[in-house]
Amino acid sequence: MAEFRAAVRQRAGAVVVDLHGQIDVAADGPLAAAYAEAASQGPGAIVLNFEEVDYINSTGIALIVGLLARARKERRAIGACGLTDHYREIFEITRLSDFMGIYADEDSAAGAPAAAGNTGRQG
Amino acid sequence: MSRRWNIRRTLGGRQPALAAAVEAAAGEPGVEASPVEIAPNDPLVAYFQGTTGPVDLDSLDLDSPAVADLRAAGARMVVPLVSQGELIGLLNLGPRRSEQEYSADDRKLLADLAGHAAPAVRVAQLVREQQAEIRERERIEGELEVARLIQQQFLPHELPELPGWHVAAYYKPARQVGGDFYDFLDLPDGQIGIVVGDVTDKGVPAALVMATTHSILRAEAPRLVSPGEVLGRANDLLVTEMPAHMFVTCLYAVLDPTSGRLRYANAGHNLPYLRTEDGVVELRATGMPLGLLPGMDYEEKEATLAPGADLLLHSDGLAEAHGPERQMFGFPRLAKLAAEGKSGQELIDLLLNELAKFTGPGWEQEDDITLVTLRRSSGEAAAGSTALTEFEVASEPGNERIAIERVAAAVGDLDLPAARLERLKTAVGEAVMNAIEHGNRNRPELPVGVLVAVSGAELSVRVTDQGGDRPALQPERPDLEAKLAGEQSPRGWGLFLIESMVDELRTSADERQHAVELIVRLEGVEDHG
Numbered sequence: 001m002a003e004f005r006a007a008v009r010q011r012a013g014a015v016v017v018d019l020h021g022q023i024d025v026a027a028d029g030p031l032a033a034a035y036a037e038a039a040s041q042g043p044g045a046i047v048l049n050f051e052e053v054d055y056i057n058s059t060g061i062a063l064i065v066g067l068l069a070r071a072r073k074e075r076r077a078i079g080a081c082g083l084t085d086h087y088r089e090i091f092e093i094t095r096l097s098d099f100m101g102i103y104a105d106e107d108s109a110a111g112a113p114a115a116a117g118n119t120g121r122q123g
Numbered sequence: 124m125s126r127r128w129n130i131r132r133t134l135g136g137r138q139p140a141l142a143a144a145v146e147a148a149a150g151e152p153g154v155e156a157s158p159v160e161i162a163p164n165d166p167l168v169a170y171f172q173g174t175t176g177p178v179d180l181d182s183l184d185l186d187s188p189a190v191a192d193l194r195a196a197g198a199r200m201v202v203p204l205v206s207q208g209e210l211i212g213l214l215n216l217g218p219r220r221s222e223q224e225y226s227a228d229d230r231k232l233l234a235d236l237a238g239h240a241a242p243a244v245r246v247a248q249l250v251r252e253q254q255a256e257i258r259e260r261e262r263i264e265g266e267l268e269v270a271r272l273i274q275q276q277f278l279p280h281e282l283p284e285l286p287g288w289h290v291a292a293y294y295k296p297a298r299q300v301g302g303d304f305y306d307f308l309d310l311p312d313g314q315i316g317i318v319v320g321d322v323t324d325k326g327v328p329a330a331l332v333m334a335t336t337h338s339i340l341r342a343e344a345p346r347l348v349s350p351g352e353v354l355g356r357a358n359d360l361l362v363t364e365m366p367a368h369m370f371v372t373c374l375y376a377v378l379d380p381t382s383g384r385l386r387y388a389n390a391g392h393n394l395p396y397l398r399t400e401d402g403v404v405e406l407r408a409t410g411m412p413l414g415l416l417p418g419m420d421y422e423e424k425e426a427t428l429a430p431g432a433d434l435l436l437h438s439d440g441l442a443e444a445h446g447p448e449r450q451m452f453g454f455p456r457l458a459k460l461a462a463e464g465k466s467g468q469e470l471i472d473l474l475l476n477e478l479a480k481f482t483g484p485g486w487e488q489e490d491d492i493t494l495v496t497l498r499r500s501s502g503e504a505a506a507g508s509t510a511l512t513e514f515e516v517a518s519e520p521g522n523e524r525i526a527i528e529r530v531a532a533a534v535g536d537l538d539l540p541a542a543r544l545e546r547l548k549t550a551v552g553e554a555v556m557n558a559i560e561h562g563n564r565n566r567p568e569l570p571v572g573v574l575v576a577v578s579g580a581e582l583s584v585r586v587t588d589q590g591g592d593r594p595a596l597q598p599e600r601p602d603l604e605a606k607l608a609g610e611q612s613p614r615g616w617g618l619f620l621i622e623s624m625v626d627e628l629r630t631s632a633d634e635r636q637h638a639v640e641l642i643v644r645l646e647g648v649e650d651h652g
Contacts, residue, residue, distance in 0.1 A: 058616035086545035
């Protein structure tokens with residue numbers, strides 16, 4: 001069971017937060033810190049990269065909701081990429097996908113200009 | 124300088140000899156002659172109790188081997204080193220290099236020297252003794268560590284998973300590491316062998332005998348199966364290898380999980396307790412401990428574990444634990460606790476809590492404690508259904524991951540489509556998290572029970588906690604807009620997720636327990652019911 005960690009890096013079009021391990025209660029602090037670091041780099045979109053995430057539970061969903069709420073206040077677009085089919089389904093069931101762009105991979109997430117405008121429901 | 128004198132302290136007879144070295148003064152200065160051993164009962168020792176100052180060896184008229192040895196080593200003069208009234212060594216001198224006799228001044232100088240040297244030598248001796256004690260303690264600790272490692276090597280790393288049965292085990296070595304062991308053996312026809320034993324003695328020898336017994340049982344059990352025959356054979360093999368004054372008590376039982384039939388034999392080990400609806404009985408079978416005498420017979424008995432029955436196997440570290448007044452925990456108390464109706468980890472926790480209450484704080488565990496419990500599930504899996512696995516996890520954060528993995532392993536043969544399996548895993552994780560946090564309020568001693576069963580075209584995972592009194596939660600769709608606007612807590616997704624992940628969610632509760640049952644229909648999946 002991999003402990004959660006998050007790393008922030010900049011690329012053309014977005015700031016990417018690479019998430020690793022499990023997103024549960026233990027991810028609270030590191031996730032918030034990574035978001036703050038990403039947000040400090042400018043007003044642009046932030047892409048959460050779930051490629052290396054193997055577990056998200058309801059507490060993890062709540063953390064992502066909290067993060068989305070914060071981004072909405074800052075009028076900042078959030079995108080997600082690298083979700084497995086299962087967690088993509090969960091993002092759809094919970095309607096998180098209505099408030100963040102869900103992309104197959106990082107390139108389409110960072111390159112999608114639509115990411116800038118997805119502050120409301122799309123589906 | 125005192126290092127040159129190989130002098131040891133006489134220790135009230137425990138230390139056999141006082142050693143003294145003779146400076147070969149006449150020959151080569153600085154060369155130490157071989158030490159002279161002085162027995163504690165040598166007349167010379169008694170002589171020096173009543174004498175102070177240098178003594179001319181030639182003038183000594185004692186029938187003493189030590190004096191003879193000193194003379195032979197070339198000593199002419201001995202000066203007792205006395206510290207706090209105790210003779211701690213001798214200064215031994217050969218002839219003067221000038222070949223003149225020792226003068227009165229020489230004697231006075233030597234007496235003064237001895238007076239000053241004695242306390243310093245004593246301090247040096249004490250330091251050495253202390254260092255030796257530390258080394259001895261380290262050696263014993265090292266040996267205990269080896270014993271511990273050997274023992275752990277031979278304890279099972281996982282418990283058997285028997286559909287319809289729940290097995291729990293507890294093992295805690297005493298600081299001195301006794302020779303307790305337990306084991307589960309896979310036998311022909313799906314039967315399972317259960318071993319609980321105790322080697323007399325402690326430390327490395329006990330651990331080695333335990334390892335031997337373990338290997339013999341592992342080798343013989345699958346071939347012979349019959350518990351009486353297995354113990355008889357193990358006894359004959361152990362008799363030839365057993366160190367003197369050691370033996371092994373051992374209970375060996377063979378369970379047929381399908382019928383609940385339990386055959387058992389006992390080589391002088393504590394009697395197991397069987398709890399049924401009618402109360403608790405001891406399972407008796409006679410037999411001598413292993414390794415004492417060859418050609419022993421072991422009585423073989425039989426019992427049936429009906430649904431709902433509990434079996435408790437135990438070593439004497441529990442029943443023979445002593446309280447502060449030296450009273451024993453005792454078998455009657457143990458039998459009474461076994462009758463309380465608890466099972467599995469709950470029963471083990473009950474026994475350990477009662478033990479802690481009995482011994483009070485600061486108790487040092489006297490002997491290894493081994494507990495193995497076996498419960499036949501009471502058929503909570505509805506009629507016509509087959510239990511795939513049943514287990515408990517402690518109410519500690521993160522344990523939902525254990526439950527997820529075990530459920531996933533148990534349903535492996537059902538060949539669920541990957542997506543359905545993933546959904547089930549998420550639902551199980553959320554249900555177990557709810558049970559840990561809301562049902563058992565994060566109290567680690569309260570177990571969360573998980574029962575996985577399949578019946579017809581339906582897979583059921585039943586998650587039970589001890590919070591029967593809590594209000595049943597109604598799953599409802601969380602209001603994401605309100606959460607994003609900060610009007611509601613971002614949390615509250617668990618029950619909604621569970622409901623979304625499975626085909627049906629059933630909840631039930633009584634005064635004590637709360638249960639959530641997750642149902643996954645197996646249409647389109649091969650029917651294993």
